[in-house]
Amino acid sequence: MIFTPYKLKNACLIDLDRKVDERGFFARSYCRNEFAAHGLHLDYVQSNVSFNTHRGTLRGMHYQAKPDEEIKLIRCIRGAIYDVIIDLRKDSPTYKQWLGVELDAEGRRMLYAPAGFAHGYLTLADDTEVQYQVSAFYSPESERAVRWNDPVFNIKWPIQPEVISLRDRQHPDFVP
8 A cells, every 4th residue: 555644634645556467456455564554543443335326415524522533544436526634633733724635436545534533525426435444433422513614614625516415504613
């Protein structure tokens, strides 16, 4: 795997190191030793999948509060997304900053989102599927969110969202 640190503290992109031959390719998408060598979380307790019928579907910006914060390893396995994370760690030098990256099935790139980050995405193609590993079990009591278009963050989405759940449209403004 090829690990590329990103502008947000502890976040990184992970590309597959493909071994190509006449059959196609082989690559590891997770290796405990390689993650440890890069100081990344090693254990995931849950794997989630999200299918989105329409291009322009927005999901987010979700996170879990302490003590149930989640680390996420996100990958688009069908279609394409614009994946966004926001650093909500008050003690971080990148507090309130966001990062947006395009993930698609063809590129097979993954985004590592540290604990304390909000996460969401916008689909860039119909019939898009996203799979992600999480480090903590879902806890309804710890579930939190910030609005996808909160002016505090000023996220630049590549296309106008067209499908947003009522719940995601009604998230409150961010209060530090």
